[in-house]
Amino acid sequence: MDYLNSLVVALESLMANKLRSALTVLGIVIGVAAVIAMLAVGRGAQSTITGTIEGIGTNLLFVMSGGSSDVTNPKPLTLADAQAMQDSFAAPSVIGVAPMMQGSGTVTAQGESTSTMLEAVTPQYGPVRNIELTEGEFISEAHVLSRSAVVILGPDVAKELFGRTDGVVGETVRIDGQPFRVIGLLVSKGGSGFTNEDNRVIVPLTTAQSRLLRRSTPNRVDMIIVQAASSEAVPQASEEIAAILRGRHRTGIGADDFTVFNQQDFLDTAAAVTGVLTIFLGGVAAISLLVGGIGIMNIMLVSVIERTREIGLRKALGARKRDIMIQFLAESSMLSLLGGILGIVLGWLISVAVGAVAAASNADITPVIGVDSVLLATLFSMAVGLFFGLYPANRAASLEPVEALRFE
Amino acid sequence: MTPWIPPTINLWEASISAKKDLVIEARNLTKVYKMGEVEVHALRGLSLEVQRGEVMSIMGPSGSGKSTLMNTLGCLDRPTSGEYYLDGESVAEMNDDQLADVRNRKVGFIFQTFNLLKRTSALANVELPLRYANRSENRGEIARQALEAVGLGDRLDHKPNELSGGQQQRVAIARALVNNPSFIMADEPTGNLDSKSGDEIMRMLLALNEERGVTLIIVTHDPEIAKRTRRVVTIRDGQIAEK
Ligand SMILES: Nc1ncnc2c1ncn2[C@@H]1O[C@H](COP(=O)(O)OP(=O)(O)OP(=O)(O)O)[C@@H](O)[C@H]1O
Ligand SMILES: [Mg+2]
Numbered sequence: 001m002d003y004l005n006s007l008v009v010a011l012e013s014l015m016a017n018k019l020r021s022a023l024t025v026l027g028i029v030i031g032v033a034a035v036i037a038m039l040a041v042g043r044g045a046q047s048t049i050t051g052t053i054e055g056i057g058t059n060l061l062f063v064m065s066g067g068s069s070d071v072t073n074p075k076p077l078t079l080a081d082a083q084a085m086q087d088s089f090a091a092p093s094v095i096g097v098a099p100m101m102q103g104s105g106t107v108t109a110q111g112e113s114t115s116t117m118l119e120a121v122t123p124q125y126g127p128v129r130n131i132e133l134t135e136g137e138f139i140s141e142a143h144v145l146s147r148s149a150v151v152i153l154g155p156d157v158a159k160e161l162f163g164r165t166d167g168v169v170g171e172t173v174r175i176d177g178q179p180f181r182v183i184g185l186l187v188s189k190g191g192s193g194f195t196n197e198d199n200r201v202i203v204p205l206t207t208a209q210s211r212l213l214r215r216s217t218p219n220r221v222d223m224i225i226v227q228a229a230s231s232e233a234v235p236q237a238s239e240e241i242a243a244i245l246r247g248r249h250r251t252g253i254g255a256d257d258f259t260v261f262n263q264q265d266f267l268d269t270a271a272a273v274t275g276v277l278t279i280f281l282g283g284v285a286a287i288s289l290l291v292g293g294i295g296i297m298n299i300m301l302v303s304v305i306e307r308t309r310e311i312g313l314r315k316a317l318g319a320r321k322r323d324i325m326i327q328f329l330a331e332s333s334m335l336s337l338l339g340g341i342l343g344i345v346l347g348w349l350i351s352v353a354v355g356a357v358a359a360a361s362n363a364d365i366t367p368v369i370g371v372d373s374v375l376l377a378t379l380f381s382m383a384v385g386l387f388f389g390l391y392p393a394n395r396a397a398s399l400e401p402v403e404a405l406r407f408e
Numbered sequence: 409m410t411p412w413i414p415p416t417i418n419l420w421e422a423s424i425s426a427k428k429d430l431v432i433e434a435r436n437l438t439k440v441y442k443m444g445e446v447e448v449h450a451l452r453g454l455s456l457e458v459q460r461g462e463v464m465s466i467m468g469p470s471g472s473g474k475s476t477l478m479n480t481l482g483c484l485d486r487p488t489s490g491e492y493y494l495d496g497e498s499v500a501e502m503n504d505d506q507l508a509d510v511r512n513r514k515v516g517f518i519f520q521t522f523n524l525l526k527r528t529s530a531l532a533n534v535e536l537p538l539r540y541a542n543r544s545e546n547r548g549e550i551a552r553q554a555l556e557a558v559g560l561g562d563r564l565d566h567k568p569n570e571l572s573g574g575q576q577q578r579v580a581i582a583r584a585l586v587n588n589p590s591f592i593m594a595d596e597p598t599g600n601l602d603s604k605s606g607d608e609i610m611r612m613l614l615a616l617n618e619e620r621g622v623t624l625i626i627v628t629h630d631p632e633i634a635k636r637t638r639r640v641v642t643i644r645d646g647q648i649a650e651k
Contacts, residue, residue, distance in 0.1 A: 310525060316511055317540055318508050318509065318511050318512020318540035323540060400485070
């Protein structure tokens with residue numbers, strides 16, 4: 001019997017048992033949909049995180065305190081450390097140094113109140129992080145020296161407090177109860193990523209040190225952002241900074257009390273984390289596909305037993321072992337292929353839904369359905385159908401015609 | 409088609425002339441079913457010859473081995489020992505695929521319980537042997553003609569459960585005929601039918617023999633049916649009973 005015929009016969013017998021076929025297909029649909037959706041969400045998270053990190057810039061270094069655990073007397077990073085890095089003899093590859101502190105605070109104005117991210121910076125932060133303003137001006141050296149109570153608002157904060165994103169310069173807001181004069185407004189970045197860059201306020205570092213973000217060590221900073229001359233100069237700059245800090249903190253090589261990250265480090269870490277996440281999600285989904293496959297095998301075995309007489313009859317009418325085998329394999333792979341196709345559609349719908357939910361809650365994950373994951377799911381579900389159909393099909397094909405015909 | 413030879417003719421001569429056109433030639437067939445320790449001897453050295461165009465009924469008490477013999481002759485089962493030539497070819501030496509081919513092309517089965525595929529139209533049921541024969545030309549047309557020959561030209565798309573018992577058995581006859589087999593084997597073809605439809609089926613089978621020269625072997629418990637066939641073979645205890 002030719003293959004087209006086998007397909008027709010298989011289709012006929014599947015149609016004869018519509019409900020059962022549908023339920024069997026459902027197992028595969030769920031499995032494949034899970035694989036597709038999980039991989040898509042995993043990849044979406046990956047690309048969002050990667051995008052956020054890439055937005056940082058390739059020539060920046062981030063120096064943070066804390067390093068290997070066996071340092072006897074770890075010292076925090078201070079403003080003085082940041083100043084030392086600006087020495088163009090000790091650090092010729094460094095073109096910008098921006099010490100900063102981070103925290104959060106409650107900003108109020110005109111009876112409105114919002115909680116927001118607080119960044120305490122020096123004037124160099126502007127060029128180093130490419131800060132752009134729609135109006136007003138950035139924090140100046142004078143602001144830092146005089147510990148001025150001035151603030152730059154993110155667009156979301158301005159909207160929250162004043163209901164508008166223009167003409168807010170000159171207004172007064174209160175941060176944790178203390179009055180600050182608004183001197184500038186940030187350009188909107190569109191609120192993407194896990195930390196919304198539009199929902200923050202920027203104040204002078206010294207003002208924050210004395211009024212908002214008090215730390216145990218005076219002059220302590222949370223992080224020093226260092227701009228290298230170019231992305232090629234990043235390793236060189238990293239070496240220079242490390243040498244300066246080791247000298248100042250009097251630590252030996254291999255026992256640093258600070259850590260220098262660059263963009264690539266962040267990317268590597270993120271890739272490792274999201275990679276594990278994606279594999280984990282995909283693995284969980286693959287298990288459900290496996291369960292779907294066992295469902296196929298179960299149904300096919302029941303079907304073989306139920307149709308023993310039919311198989312006997314077909315053999316009596318001249319069906320060869322191969323014909324029966326192909327018929328049952330065609331049935332099982334048709335079930336799984338149909339399940340695979342429906343599963344891809346369902347998985348795509350789930351991905352879109354997840355994307356919409358994520359967007360609604362401001363975590364901008366765009367699920368990415370790759371051609372490879374579609375192919376993978378299709379091939380995998382076909383393979384599941386063939387693999388789990390093989391045993392029942394072989395059992396059917398090996399039935400002795402007389403025995404099968406006599407079966408009640 | 410070989411004309412029927414009256415029993416008055418010299419038996420030796422008859423066997424010589426008949427040998428030229430034997431459909432079935434079985435020698436010393438035995439069949440032993442092993443059920444754990446117990447051995448059931450269903451056939452004990454049975455020999456049988458059937459000529460082309462013959463109509464033969466097989467009778468015998470229940471458990472005498474009729475169905476076993478039918479299954480062996482129809483190549484559904486292999487004998488434990490003995491020789492069997494179908495159309496002059498030794499069946500003993502065939503592999504499974506060759507046996508499937510023989511069943512497909514040379515044997516037409518008619519069962520007591522009809523054995524049609526459920527939820528499948530009469531036409532598709534009759535087409536089935538053609539499919540396994542890999543004949544793609546005009547399958548539908550050939551099957552339709554076969555159904556017309558058994559008077560079911562207006563029931564092509566009916567499923568078995570939409571047909572009467574007699575009609576279902578007629579579909580089975582059409583299916584048995586469709587590949588032009590060397591012989592048709594019917595194991596109690598009227599066993600599940602009332603006497604009227606049973607009679608119809610018998611008349612149809614006999615007419616097929618008259619008109620097309622189809623070789624017929626019919627297993628039956630009904631002496632009335634046996635009377636209508638020219639040759640009656642009685643089996644007792646796995647052997648042909650001498651009269
Ligand atoms: N698969 C089997 N396993 C064991 N014994 C069997 C098997 N098939 C048939 N037999 C035995 O072989 C003998 C002949 O059985 P068979 O079916 O050929 O009888 P039959 O003449 O067709 O009887 P009936 O007229 O009742 O149909 C019986 O004793 C039966 O029990
Ligand atoms: Mg019987």
